[in-house]
Amino acid sequence: MTLPNMLNNASTTDGHIPGAHGVEDSVSRSHPQAECPIRPGDPCSLCFPGADGPENCGLVYLVQDDPEMAATLNQERAKFNRAQRLAKQADFQPASGHPLAS
Secondary structure, three states: OOOHHHHHOOOOOOOOOOOOOOOOOOOOOOOOOEEEOOOOOOOOOOOOOOOOOHHHHHHHHHHHHHHHHHHHHHHHHHHHHHHHHHHHHOOOOOOOHHHHHH
């Protein structure tokens, strides 16, 4: 069996590749976590039954389909983004002697 076939037929989810002797047993993989469009800053928690992520979430569809709810969500996102920017600016405090220090 070739390596591509083993990778396609691998049934484990912990990164172990069955039959790959002499190869490190676990492979670390990072999967990007989708953000929830409804709760800015939070990852998608698959809170809507049957959803695989934000792309097929019924709650996201309902909120984005309703103009009033979508406007409220946009306001909340703007508040969140503004708070994030202010937090980043507060974290950056140049040391004395730095050209940007006041």
